[in-house]
Amino acid sequence: MSVRTPVPLRSEYRYFLRIPTRWGDNDAYGHVNNVQYYSWFDTVVSRFLLDTGEIDLRSSPLIGVVVETLCRHHAPVSFPDEVDAGLRVGRIGSSSVRFEIGIFRQGEEAAAASGHFIHVYVDRATQRVPQPIPDSFRAKLAPLLVAEGG
Template identity: 65%
Template sequence: MEKRRPVRADYPHLLEIPTRWSDNDVYAHVNNVVYYSFFDTVVARWLLGSGALHLQDSPVIGLVVETGCRFMGPIAFPDLVTAGLRVARLGNTSVRYEIGIFRNAEEAASAEGHFIHVYVDRATQKIPTPLPQALRDALAPLVVTPQPGSVAG
């Protein structure tokens, strides 16, 4: 069964990220590792912008324990990327973020991916810690029911 290609409307938050010349690889398209940077960027910008994450002193931090990406179309400099963000699962100590990567004004995603943060105590970085209420509140607008045939489905 072929998976449904995500569209912009599948994501409650969209962030434009310009590509850079250095993002291209020898095949003249954005290298796959750069997509993971787009994932990190859209999540970090949401968390920092909402006030739910403070880089220097948040008592809990999210550690990435799983990632994945499905590529469906090329992107190359000087394309403008739009990263769509949603939360597919908001657990007690973890969050599953799902990201769609869109090229220029295209409605269908060029890539879709996910990563899971397990939140831990900053000092030990070992003990899973319940998500603080401020983090839950910040992520609530992003929570969606996964679409049939999506990476989460």
Template identity: 55%
Template sequence: MSEADAKAAPTRRADYPHLRPLDTRWGDNDAYGHVNNVVYYAFFDTAVNRHLIEHGVLDVVRSPVIGLVVETRCRFFSSIAFPDTVHAGLKVTHLGRSSVRYEIGLFRNDVDTAAAVGQFVHVYVDRASQRPVPLPEPVRALLQTLQRR
């Protein structure tokens, strides 16, 4: 672990240009009484893809260009448990030619500091060939709205 990683601190709601509520479910809790770590990754995937779908730049069945997840990571700060409501903060930290790096902050109920912060990288590919392609302009335009200046 690097010194920077050791000093990482949870982000705040104001760090994200977009927040989305996500419900926890009874089955999300593990034997220790909190949401299992694998569920955090499902929250990341849901927050990102739901945003793309709702803004009309992703049709999971027909889009000729799709984003494939090539990297994820998560730093945990505090527990979330059912029946909490998770608020997923979404921002873009890098926008490349064919890839995008998201940061997702997961906030428990009304707490202002993140319970977890994740990174999620999509590489955009042609659905048929699975070869990288440039980000489609409508996708790029939407993702630019998630960048902090």
């Protein structure tokens, strides 16, 4: 018997990005296809990273490589919904960050989906050698930091 994971609430997230659904996001069952949720996760994390100025997609010597993902579905989303992708940081390690994401339909407090990406920051040239997260980057992650898993 599995333990039911509580559905995260909007108030538990620190950074938000509004994302419109598209007609093509729906699957044959009339709701957004599973793969689209990971695209939304990637979009909110990438937008936050770009907004910090710490990561430049073309030239940063440090890049984040996704080493783990998870998505839990709590309620359906369908076109023409607009969603708010909420972001928080569950953990900052020496070279890794656990980004936690909630997907919220407009006006709803409970997440329609939730999950995480774990990025390990590596040297761009090798894409293998973990690198310490610079203090300036840690300072920009800190406002999003919450206790792991909530």
